[in-house]
Amino acid sequence: MILKYVIPAAALxxxxxxxxxxxxxxxxxxxxxxxxxxxxxxxxxxxxxxxVVEACGGNIAVAAPAPGVxxxxxxxxxxxxxxxxxxxxxxxxxLRAERQVRDxxxxxxxxxxxxxxxxxxxDDVVVSAARVGEARANLAAQQGQLERGQELLKSHLVSPQExxxxxxxxxxxQEQLTRALAEDRxxxxxxxxxxxxxxxxxxxxxxxxxxQANTELDRLTVRAPVAATVLQVxxxxxxxxxxxxxxxxxxxxxxxxxxxxVEIDEELIPGFRAGAPARALCRGQPQTTFSLRLVRVEPxxxxxxxxxxxxxxxxDTRVLPVVYEFDPGDAAVHVGQxxxxxxxxxxxxxxx
Numbered sequence: 001m002i003l004k005y006v007i008p009a010a011a012l013x014x015x016x017x018x019x020x021x022x023x024x025x026x027x028x029x030x031x032x033x034x035x036x037x038x039x040x041x042x043x044x045x046x047x048x049x050x051x052v053v054e055a056c057g058g059n060i061a062v063a064a065p066a067p068g069v070x071x072x073x074x075x076x077x078x079x080x081x082x083x084x085x086x087x088x089x090x091x092x093x094x095l096r097a098e099r100q101v102r103d104x105x106x107x108x109x110x111x112x113x114x115x116x117x118x119x120x121x122x123d124d125v126v127v128s129a130a131r132v133g134e135a136r137a138n139l140a141a142q143q144g145q146l147e148r149g150q151e152l153l154k155s156h157l158v159s160p161q162e163x164x165x166x167x168x169x170x171x172x173x174q175e176q177l178t179r180a181l182a183e184d185r186x187x188x189x190x191x192x193x194x195x196x197x198x199x200x201x202x203x204x205x206x207x208x209x210x211x212q213a214n215t216e217l218d219r220l221t222v223r224a225p226v227a228a229t230v231l232q233v234x235x236x237x238x239x240x241x242x243x244x245x246x247x248x249x250x251x252x253x254x255x256x257x258x259x260x261x262v263e264i265d266e267e268l269i270p271g272f273r274a275g276a277p278a279r280a281l282c283r284g285q286p287q288t289t290f291s292l293r294l295v296r297v298e299p300x301x302x303x304x305x306x307x308x309x310x311x312x313x314x315x316d317t318r319v320l321p322v323v324y325e326f327d328p329g330d331a332a333v334h335v336g337q338x339x340x341x342x343x344x345x346x347x348x349x350x351x352x
Contacts, residue, residue, distance in 0.1 A: 039281045039340040042289070046342040047271055051262040051280060053337045055253020056325070059231060062087060062250045065219045067242025070235050075250065077233050081224045087250045088235060090220040099213035106206035113199035116191035128184040135177035142166070142173040228252040231335055253335055257327045260292060262341050263304060263319035271345045278324060280339040288331050292324035292341070 041048065068090035075087050120128075146166040152158040232251040235241055241249050260280055264272050278292040298321040324341075333339075 039283075039286050039342075041342040042279050043277070043342055043344040045345045047264065047268050047345050049262050049264050049268070049341045049343065051260040051324070051339045051341045053333060053335050053339065054259050054261055055228070055231065055255060055335055056257055056259050057254055058259070059335065060225065060228065060252040061248030062222060062225070062252060063248055064088075064090060064222060064241040066090070067240070068220070070237050070239050070241060070249075072237055073233065073235060075230045075233060077230055079230045081228060081230060081252070083224055083227045085224045087222045087224055087230075089222070090241070092217055092220045095213060095217055095220065099210065099217065102206065102209045102213050106203070106210050109199070109202040109206040113196070113203050116196050116199050119190045120187045124187055128180075128187045132177070132180045132184050135173070135180040139170070139173040139177050142170040146170050222249070224252060226252070226254075229255050231255075255335065257325050258333065258335070259295060260324045260326060260339060260341070262322045262324060262343075264322060264343075265304075266301060266318045266320070269301070269320050272320065272322075272343065273346070274322075276344040278341060278343040280324070280326060280341050282331065282333065282337075282339060286340075290326040290328065290331075290333075290339075292326050295323040295325050297322050 071089045071091045073088045074085075075081060081087070146163070146169070149158055149163045149166045153160065153163050229252065230250060231253045233249075234247055234251075235249040262278075274294060274297050278294070280290045280292055282288040301318045301320050304317050304319045
């Protein structure tokens with residue numbers, strides 16, 4: 001009977017010992033304070049969102065005009081450039097060789113046009129005049145022989161066939177004179193207008209090809225479209241461009257003032273007011289805040305692309321893009337940085 005009560009009592013004592021041992025040996029983990037205080041809304045009622053800093057007017061991804069090899073890079077990150085300043089240059093040796101060929105063709109076409117426009121040459125005129133004089137002298141000699149033959153025919157000293165031959169010689173000499181006179185007139189009138197027109201067209205075509213080569217050469221030196229700051233340089237001399245889609249060789253942007261692109265989740269859109277006050281807080285420095293000025297609301301709700309990394313963040317939502325403007329002053333704010341944004345909201349209706 002005693003064992004009936006002793007064994008359960010011993011079991012209970014051992015259980016109590018085990019529980020006390022576990023409690024004493026289990027490490028007590030204290031709740032650590034967050035390294036940085038969470039952002040606090042400056043408004044009593046506010047919509048919370050995240051924004052990404054971008055250049056004023058958007059980041060400008062300057063692309064290469066054609067695939068090629070970088071010959072020279074003229075800028076570095078954080079450098080200010082004026083509109084039209086060279087950023088980088090592609091290897092242009094093949095195109096320069098092609099331009100030399102086109103320059104030679106242009107020189108030949110101009111020389112041909114100049115030759116036609118300078119006609120007739122003085123030496124050619126002298127030669128043509130001598131040819132006309134020779135044809136006239138030959139005609140006079142043939143006419144003289146014909147007259148003597150006709151006189152001799154009356155005395156029956158020559159045959160009628162000989163006189164006929166002399167007549168044919170006179171006719172041939174007359175045609176030779178006519179041809180010499182025609183060639184002389186043609187020579188003195190200069191080149192034919194149609195030939196000059198063809199030569200001018202050839203010069204124009206050759207000039208257009210040279211201009212095209214110059215334009216292509218100028219395009220290989222990529223220049224800044226606007227005055228801005230170089231945000232990023234992704235190429236070096238000797239690297240190829242045009243085969244890496246999505247990565248621009250150089251990125252430009254205006255950093256005074258800055259823009260902040262805020263994505264408002266679709267469930268918060270009904271409470272958003274375009275004219276409501278808004279402030280942005282630097283992550284890691286919640287005491288650094290910026291007053292935001294509305295630039296525009298893009299009225300196209302799009303899938304959410306910029307993720308914050310928060311544990312409870314939904315990635316299958318859609319957002320309304322809103323762009324604000326702010327002046328960072330002396331604060332260390334950079335393009336691409338993420339800021340916490342609070343937009344004042346009206347108090348919601350009382351629940352029924």
